[in-house]
Amino acid sequence: MKAVFPGSFDPITSGHMDVLTRASRIFDSVTVTVMHNARKQGRHLFTLDERLDILRTATGHLDNVGVDSFGGLLVDYMAQEQKGIILRGLRAVSDYEYELQIAHLNRQLGEVETVFIMAATRWSFVSSSMVREIASYGGDIREMVPRASADALRVKYADVYEERERASAPTPD
Numbered sequence: 001m002k003a004v005f006p007g008s009f010d011p012i013t014s015g016h017m018d019v020l021t022r023a024s025r026i027f028d029s030v031t032v033t034v035m036h037n038a039r040k041q042g043r044h045l046f047t048l049d050e051r052l053d054i055l056r057t058a059t060g061h062l063d064n065v066g067v068d069s070f071g072g073l074l075v076d077y078m079a080q081e082q083k084g085i086i087l088r089g090l091r092a093v094s095d096y097e098y099e100l101q102i103a104h105l106n107r108q109l110g111e112v113e114t115v116f117i118m119a120a121t122r123w124s125f126v127s128s129s130m131v132r133e134i135a136s137y138g139g140d141i142r143e144m145v146p147r148a149s150a151d152a153l154r155v156k157y158a159d160v161y162e163e164r165e166r167a168s169a170p171t172p173d
């Protein structure tokens, strides 16, 4: 069975990686698909190409995982690519209502089933938006994201991180 793991992945987090790694042991293949909308392009920290680069690096060790992108309805992608199942992660009850709505809509629109995998509890508080927020102040996000995301955030906020490092460096006597 083939699964598609759709999302914005701006950037991919350790919670996403946890769900993806566990799904890769269940499904024959998993495609991580960045869903994008040309009209919403400015709303992301990373460009589509940057997000795809990060994803390729972060998932390179998973043999049956591929990376793709699509700029339309998820059900159209599922039909076009003949993929079987939509995979989504759940962190906490607060995700449930939103995910339930999307899953029902996708089944109504394209008769596609959604399978949920619960992210490990240690990631229940981690989201891409929180990681972006912390990184924008130069905070330590290395536990919360794979190395590729951490490196890209470090580059994006290089001035903030450098300033923070300068401020915390011991002053010479």
Ligand code: PNS
Pocket: 006, 007, 008, 009, 035, 072, 073, 074, 075, 102, 105, 106
């Ligand atoms: O990572 P996200 O932002 O929670 O992912 C949401 C996403 C991208 C999976 C969802 O918005 C989506 O499938 N967008 C594509 C457009 C679409 O099919 N919309 C109808 C279902 S909401």
